[in-house]
Amino acid sequence: MIEQSDTKAAYDAVAGLYAELFGDVLKTLPMERGVLAAFAEMTDGPVADLGCGPGHLTAHLAGLGLDAFGVDLSPEMVALARKAHPDLRFDVGTMTALDIEDGALGGILSSYSLIHTPPDDLPVVFAEFERVLRQGGHLVLGFFAGDDPEPEPFDHKVTLAYRWSPDTLVVLLRHAGFTEIARMRREPHEDERPFQHVHLLVRKGCGDTVQIP
Ligand SMILES: C[S@@+](CC[C@H](N)C(=O)[O-])C[C@H]1O[C@@H](n2cnc3c(N)ncnc32)[C@H](O)[C@@H]1O
DSSP states (O other): OOOHHHHHHHHHHHHHHHHHHHTTGGGGOHHHHHHHHHHHHHOOSOEEEETOTTSHHHHHHHHTTOOEEEEESOHHHHHHHHHHOTTSEEEEOBTTBOOSOTTOEEEEEEESOSTTSOGGGHHHHHHHHHHHEEEEEEEEEEEEBOSSSSOEEEOOSSSOEEEBOHHHHHHHHHHTTEEEEEEEEEOOOTTSOSSOEEEEEEEESSOSOOOOO
16 A cells, blocks of 8 residues: 555656656547547546646647646645646645635546555545535546456556556446546557556436537
8 A cells, every 4th residue: 555645756756757658649640649539529527637646637638629637645746737837726735625616616637546546445536526526526536457457566667556447437427427438449559568558437416318518
C-alpha cells in the first residue's frame, strides 16, 4: 500500500522528466484523441483534468473549446503545467478531497491518475467525482487494463500502481452513480509497457440514453 505523500514525492522527483517524455504524447495517440474529441463534443461547463501532471491534456481540452483547468497532487507538476500553459489554471490538490463546489463541473478527465490509488480508496475518489459533477456530466477515465477481476499491482517506474479490469471499474462506478456510455481498449505500442490501455466514458446519473448537447 502506498500513501499519498509517497505518490506526491515520487512525482515531484520525476516531474521534469515526465513532462519531457509525455508532454507531446497525444500526437502519437489517435485513439485517445478520438475519445477526448467525443468527450468535448458531449460536454459543456467547466472541465477538470484531475491528476493533470504537466498539463498537456488540460491544454488539449482547452484547444477543443472546453473551459478546462488542472489539479494535481504534485506541486512540481503544477509548477511545470503553469509554466508551459500560463493562460490556464492549475491547482495543487487531491482527488480524494477536491476543493470544488458540489455540481460545479460539466466534465472530468482522469488520465492514468488513479493508477496509484490504493484500491480501498477508489470509492472515495469516485464519490468525489460524483459530488463535483453536475447531473449528466461526463467522466473519462484512462488506465491500464487487467483481466483479473481484482486489481493487479505492478512495478510502475514512478511508484507502485494497479491495473484494473474495466468491468470491475464499471461496477464501482455504477455504485457511485455513473452509467457507462463507451469504452475504448487498445493494444500497447512497441515502446509502452505490455498492458492494454482503456478509456471509459461514463455519465453521472442512471439510464441508457446518450445525451449530446
Ligand atoms: C501517470 S501521471 C498522469 C499525468 C497525466 N494525467 C497524463 O495522462 O499524462 C499521474 C498523475 O496523477 C497525479 N496524482 C496521483 N494521485 C493523485 C491524487 N490523489 N490527486 C491528484 N493527483 C494525483 C500524480 O501527481 C501525477 O501527476
